[in-house]
Amino acid sequence: MRLLLLVTSAALLIGAAPAKTPLTPNDIVANSPGSAWKAIPADELMVIDLRSGGRVVVQLAPAFAPVHVANIQALARSNYWSGSSVYRVQDNYVAQWGENDSGKPWPKGVVPKPPAEYTRPLNGLKVTPLGSPDPYAAGAGFAGGWPIAYSPKAGWADLAHCYGSVGVGRDLSPDTGTGGELYAVIGHAPRQLDRNIALVGRVIDGIDKLSTLPRGTEALGFYKDKAQYMPISMVRLASEIPPAGRPSYEYMDTASAPFARYLKVRANRQDDFYIRPAGGVDLCNVQVPVRKKP
Amino acid sequence: MRLLLLVTSAALLIGAAPAKTPLTPNDIVANSPGSAWKAIPADELMVIDLRSGGRVVVQLAPAFAPVHVANIQALARSNYWSGSSVYRVQDNYVAQWGENDSGKPWPKGVVPKPPAEYTRPLNGLKVTPLGSPDPYAAGAGFAGGWPIAYSPKAGWADLAHCYGSVGVGRDLSPDTGTGGELYAVIGHAPRQLDRNIALVGRVIDGIDKLSTLPRGTEALGFYKDKAQYMPISMVRLASEIPPAGRPSYEYMDTASAPFARYLKVRANRQDDFYIRPAGGVDLCNVQVPVRKKP
Numbered sequence: 001m002r003l004l005l006l007v008t009s010a011a012l013l014i015g016a017a018p019a020k021t022p023l024t025p026n027d028i029v030a031n032s033p034g035s036a037w038k039a040i041p042a043d044e045l046m047v048i049d050l051r052s053g054g055r056v057v058v059q060l061a062p063a064f065a066p067v068h069v070a071n072i073q074a075l076a077r078s079n080y081w082s083g084s085s086v087y088r089v090q091d092n093y094v095a096q097w098g099e100n101d102s103g104k105p106w107p108k109g110v111v112p113k114p115p116a117e118y119t120r121p122l123n124g125l126k127v128t129p130l131g132s133p134d135p136y137a138a139g140a141g142f143a144g145g146w147p148i149a150y151s152p153k154a155g156w157a158d159l160a161h162c163y164g165s166v167g168v169g170r171d172l173s174p175d176t177g178t179g180g181e182l183y184a185v186i187g188h189a190p191r192q193l194d195r196n197i198a199l200v201g202r203v204i205d206g207i208d209k210l211s212t213l214p215r216g217t218e219a220l221g222f223y224k225d226k227a228q229y230m231p232i233s234m235v236r237l238a239s240e241i242p243p244a245g246r247p248s249y250e251y252m253d254t255a256s257a258p259f260a261r262y263l264k265v266r267a268n269r270q271d272d273f274y275i276r277p278a279g280g281v282d283l284c285n286v287q288v289p290v291r292k293k294p
Numbered sequence: 295m296r297l298l299l300l301v302t303s304a305a306l307l308i309g310a311a312p313a314k315t316p317l318t319p320n321d322i323v324a325n326s327p328g329s330a331w332k333a334i335p336a337d338e339l340m341v342i343d344l345r346s347g348g349r350v351v352v353q354l355a356p357a358f359a360p361v362h363v364a365n366i367q368a369l370a371r372s373n374y375w376s377g378s379s380v381y382r383v384q385d386n387y388v389a390q391w392g393e394n395d396s397g398k399p400w401p402k403g404v405v406p407k408p409p410a411e412y413t414r415p416l417n418g419l420k421v422t423p424l425g426s427p428d429p430y431a432a433g434a435g436f437a438g439g440w441p442i443a444y445s446p447k448a449g450w451a452d453l454a455h456c457y458g459s460v461g462v463g464r465d466l467s468p469d470t471g472t473g474g475e476l477y478a479v480i481g482h483a484p485r486q487l488d489r490n491i492a493l494v495g496r497v498i499d500g501i502d503k504l505s506t507l508p509r510g511t512e513a514l515g516f517y518k519d520k521a522q523y524m525p526i527s528m529v530r531l532a533s534e535i536p537p538a539g540r541p542s543y544e545y546m547d548t549a550s551a552p553f554a555r556y557l558k559v560r561a562n563r564q565d566d567f568y569i570r571p572a573g574g575v576d577l578c579n580v581q582v583p584v585r586k587k588p
Contacts, residue, residue, distance in 0.1 A: 091502045092457050118570075133427035135561075135574035163386050163482045173569050188457045188482050188578050192563050195570045208385045208509045215502045267429075269486050275467050276412075276489045280429035282576060284482050 022270035025262050029289045032258035037250040038145065039293060044069075045238035046076055046201070047247060048097075050086070051231040054209030056184075057238075057247060058166050059290070060201040063144055064159045065117035068168050068198045071110050071179035076237050078107035080180065085229035086213060090221025092187030095210040096169055097232060098180050106178065116176045117198045119156035126255050127157075132267060132280040136160075136191045140283045142254035142263075146202075147283050149194055159199040162189045162284035164207050168198040186211040189284035204249055204290040248293040262289065316564035319556050323583045326552035331544040332439065333587060338363075339532035340370055340495070341541060342391075344380070345525040348503030350478075351532075351541060352460050353584070354495040357438055358453050359411035362462055362492045365404050365473035370531050372401035374474065379523035380507060384515025386481030389504040390463055391526060392474050400472065410470045411492045413450035420549050421451075426561060426574040430454075430485045434577045436548035436557075440496075441577050443488055453493040456483045456578035458501050462492040480505040483578035498543055498584040542587040556583065 046058040062069040075081065081098065088096040106112055125143035127150065134140035137149035143157065150157035159165065165185045170177035176198055184203050203210070213230055216223040223229055238246050252259050267281035340352040356363040369375065375392065382390040400406055419437040421444065428434035431443035437451065444451040453459065459479045464471035470492055478497050497504070507524055510517040517523055532540050546553050561575035 091505060130429075132429035134429075135424075135426035135576045136572045172566055189576075191576065191579065192560075192568070192572050194572065196563075196568050211385060212506050212508055214506055266486075269490075272466055274486070274490050278430045278486050278488065282429045282483075282485065285485065 023261075023265060024269075024271045025265050028258055028262045028265060029252065029291075032252065032256075036253055036256040036258040037291075038253050039248070039250045040204075042239035042241075042246060042248070043073065043237055044201075045247065045249065046072065046235060047238055047241065048081075048206075048235050049233045050209055051233050052209065055206050056203055056209050057205035057249070058184075058201045059204045059249070059251070061146060061159060061199065064120050064146070065168075065198045065200045067111055067114040068117055068177070068179050068200050071114060072182075072200060073237060074107060074109040075179060076235050077240065078109075079234075080104070080107055081232050081235040083231070085226075085231050086210065087216075087226075087229050088183075088220065088222045089186070089210070089213045089215050091215045093185070093190060093221065094183040095186050095213060096181065096183040097230075098169065098182055100181065104180075106180070110178060112178055114176050114178065114198070116174070118195045119158045122150045122152065122155050122157040125150075125157055128254050128260065128263070130281070130283055130286070131263070132282065134283055136194055142259070142286075142288060145251040145254050145288050147286070147288065149191075149283070156195075158195050160189070160283055161185055161191050161193045161199065162202070162287075163187070164203040164287075165199055166201045166203060167193070168200055170197060184210055189282075191284070204251075205247075205292075249290055250293050252289040254288060259288075262286075317555075317559060318563075318565045319559050322552055322556045322559060323546065323585075326546065326550075330547055330550040330552040331585075332547050333542070333544045334498075336533035336535075336540060336542070337367065337531055338495075339541065339543065340366065340529060341532055341535065342375075342500075342529045343527045344503055345527050346503065349500050350497055350503050351499035351543070352478075352495045353498045353543070353545070355440060355453060355493065358414050358440070359462075359492045359494045361405055361408040362411055362471070362473050362494050365408060366476075366494060367531060368401060368403040369473060370529050371534065372403075373528075374398070374401055375526050375529040378526050379520075380504065380526070381510075381520075381523050382477075382514065382516045383480070383504070383507045383509050385509045387479070387484060387515065388477040389480050389507060390475065390477040391524075392463065392476055394475065398474075400474070404472060406472055408470055408472065408492070410468070412489045413452045416444045416446065416449050416451040419444075419451055422548050422554065422557070424575070424577055424580070425557070426576065428577055430488055436553070436580075436582065439545040439548050439582050441580070441582065443485075443577070450489075452489050454483070454577055455479055455485050455487045455493065456496070456581070457481070458497040458581075459483075459493055460495045460497060461487070462494055464491060478504055483576075485578070498545075499541075499586075543584055544587050546583040548582060553582075556580075
């Protein structure tokens with residue numbers, strides 16, 4: 001059986017001289033202390049239950065798009081998305097869901113025309129630089145657990161569109177979208193969208209429930225008829241779920257020493273399978289480790 | 295209906311002042327002359343028919359991995375893969391297929407231990423530079439219709455692992471794989487594999503027949519039991535298919551002026567939806583246009 005990418009588990013290292021067996025990124029994650037991890041507040045977890053039985057969990061990013069995230073939290077709390085659907089899936093691009101222009105009224109507390117939260121001030125972020133060049137911005141790295149691009153000169157930072165990123169569907173500018181229609185990236189990072197649309201978070205569990213959906217055959221991956229829609233049973237914040245059944249996650253602190261090691265090894269794979277380490281890595285090829293809280 | 299990414303079709307531009315309406319990448323492809331396109335030889339098209347009824351078409355790259363590609367052509371001609379399966383699908387990574395260690399003997403003409411065709415000489419390639427920095431190599435661009443990375447100093451070039459790239463599964467080095475087990479990238483570009491494994495081509499049609507398959511639940515995305523495998527009915531070269539039913543494709547010449555314009559616009563989107571053009575683009579975010587031959 002050709003494995004293509006062997007994972008060297010810590011167990012396999014027993015008996016080997018540790019100095020001669022370079023660690024994999026997974027080794028570093030598995031061996032990191034609890035202090036390198038930060039819990040995600042239950043109010044910042046959006047839990048989407050699909051009629052297929054699949055569950056998709058989204059971590060929200062209030063530090064980057066506070067008005068849009070507050071809208072999404074208000075929409076979840078008011079049960080706005082029950083009965084809505086995933087209505088667009090475009091291969092190597094996005095899966096998109098929501099009310100799809102049903103005209104459903106906004107619940108109380110929703111700001112219908114949020115500001116263009118496409119960037120935020122760089123000031124106030126603790127940035128761990130990527131250490132490799134980025135084609136899309138002068139700077140790239142990680143802050144608060146998120147992949148970001150930034151301009152030290154102009155002073156802005158933005159969330160980067162990577163696999164799993166969740167953003168707010170919108171019409172043409174100056175419309176910024178309200179938050180009722182969302183998309184998740186299910187392909188190669190469409191970084192051209194950075195600074196052109198509001199990102200509000202990322203899928204941290206269950207992305208395969210979206211990425212395996214049939215692709216829509218209409219332009220832009222819209223489904224041809226409503227029978228193809230994937231219905232959404234319920235969307236809740238984790239904080240609305242009784243504690244006994246509440247899902248709970250943590251992410252690796254991107255300002256921690258284990259994350260710095262993880263980043264370095266992602267850019268310089270030297271474990272068994274690799275012959276020539278790249279000596280560099282692109283922003284979206286370094287996924288910030290997220291796991292269920294032990 | 296929030297479209298998220300409007301495609302401005304040429305039809306919509308009628309009546310508008312052309313100078314004020316920036317072209318989309320699709321506009322450039324649609325308006326390019328026939329001279330900007332190159333036919334793919336029928337011997338360099340591998341047609342994979344799945345039991346699901348889906349068809350996946352792979353363009354082979356003999357200019358980069360001649361021995362592995364010749365193996366694959368010999369395997370296809372001998373009907374080696376009939377009855378084999380897709381046995382591994384890992385989300386945001388690869389779908390892999392073949393005999394999965396069945397011990398089936400190699401047909402005549404197959405080189406069991408090919409050389410490590412991970413790079414080729416840069417010399418002899420007509421390179422169109424990407425024009426943006428690449429984290430994985432000193433140079434990145436396009437040659438002969440393929441996305442490549444290269445080192446002007448060391449003189450090598452390699453095919454880049456992008457969405458849809460097809461490579462040869464292998465065990466640990468110095469094994470290079472024979473070609474009987476292949477994978478296709480179905481997620482963000484895993485460029486760390488560049489120069490560590492032989493790429494032999496790319497999926498040019500039907501990638502969704504692989505990318506929508508259920509993800510395997512075992513380590514590395516292997517399916518837990520054989521009932522989950524997606525059987526392969528038949529793999530043929532297009533040259534083996536009678537002309538009346540033979541699929542035929544062409545790719546945009548990456549040394550052509552329309553491709554240079556396409557590349558420039560991919561890096562500087564200014565059509566309706568975009569407010570802030572990036573001023574750069576990453577290699578795998580520029581897909582070389584491929585279409586059915588008119």
